[in-house]
Amino acid sequence: MTDSESAAVLVLTNRLDATADLVVAQLNNLGVPVFRCDAAEFPMELTLSATLVDGWAGTLDTGQRSLELSRVRSVYFRRPEEFRLPGGMSDAGRRFAAAQCRAGFVGVAVALPCLWVNHPARDADANHKPWQLAAARRLGLDPPRSIITNDPQAAREFAAGLAGPMITKSLGMPVDTTIVDPGGLDDSVKLCAHLFQEWVDKQHEVRLTVVGSHFFAVEIHAGSDAAHIDWRTDYKSLSYKPTTVPGAVRERVTAFMRYFGLVFGAFDFIVTPSGAWRFLEVNPNGQWSWIERHTGVPISRALAELLKEGTGR
Structure with missing residues (x-):
């Protein structure tokens, strides 16, 4: 078996991710080794040992299976969950331990010199909707006319300049798109940033x-x-x-x-x-x-x- 054939795909996601199951099944069909784990399993069920050489060398170990970090050909970064820590810890201790886990486990992982789908840092950048819209506009992808504001009067003036209805949608967590009556906008708009767009x-x-x-x-x-x-x-x-x-x-x-x-x-x-x-x-x-x-x-x-x-x- 060649080095390329024995190199594994690291799949970082939760245990119930049925979408990742489809990719793992395809990798199995292709004869590609897979090491699947969830960040939530660290540190109680998953052990990391990484030594700085040219990069980070060492292992991830579940107790039943282990993965040499130097043998990772690519990482499928899907939907890992937050670290599960033991009960009985103080709030301060839990915050410190979670921060250490994140800095250590995630920090070593993202330093692996391999293909990521997608790298968490690139994923985080592209998740910023205002950044997406600005990039799409510059590249000619023609997004809807948009305003981000916490000023209800600015939102009403934006709506007045449109040829048709105005909608609002979430900048972060999923919320249904809604057609907005500009006359109904009140001071509650001031409580956070809102994205308003033209209806297309x-x-x-x-x-x-x-x-x-x-x-x-x-x-x-x-x-x-x-x-x-x-x-x-x-x-x-x-x-x-x-x-x-x-x-x-x-x-x-x-x-x-x-x-x-x-x-x-x-x-x-x-x-x-x-x-x-x-x-x-x-x-x-x-x-x-x-x-x-x-x-x-x-x-x-x-x-x-x-x-x-x-x-x-």
């Missing part, structure tokens, strides 16, 4: 899943009024159809991926009645398994092949 008329939406150089574009057609505003509110009404990506959009998305250092991204676009693609957002660690299940597009296979390629170890 749509023929349908597209979920574009990018895996390395592979583009998997699927039309999402809403079957209800609620889904027409936000398709996440009514999955049962949706229908799907694989589609192709216009050349100019593909070039600009490739530039966007390069800008943020991503190798995976789940992009959402509106396709207008005239056929124009308008960028909404990207989730650098977005869900994709339901798209594969409904359409058969081989996203899990593409991810496995990308992880297999790794750094060529």
